[in-house]
Amino acid sequence: xxxxxxxxxxxxxxxxxxxxxxxxxxxxxxxxxxxxxxxxxxxxxxxx
Numbered sequence: 001x002x003x004x005x006x007x008x009x010x011x012x013x014x015x016x017x018x019x020x021x022x023x024x025x026x027x028x029x030x031x032x033x034x035x036x037x038x039x040x041x042x043x044x045x046x047x048x
Contacts (some may be wrong), residue, residue: 010028
């Protein structure tokens, strides 16, 4: 599994989703609450 690349750049968006700048991944995930697009995918598998 790859570790997060803290130097990867993410777009910064406003409340409407308009790109207004960019931020480093490490800065986006340090509690700054900067808005950036994200997708989370959760897969569940159960038998029966």
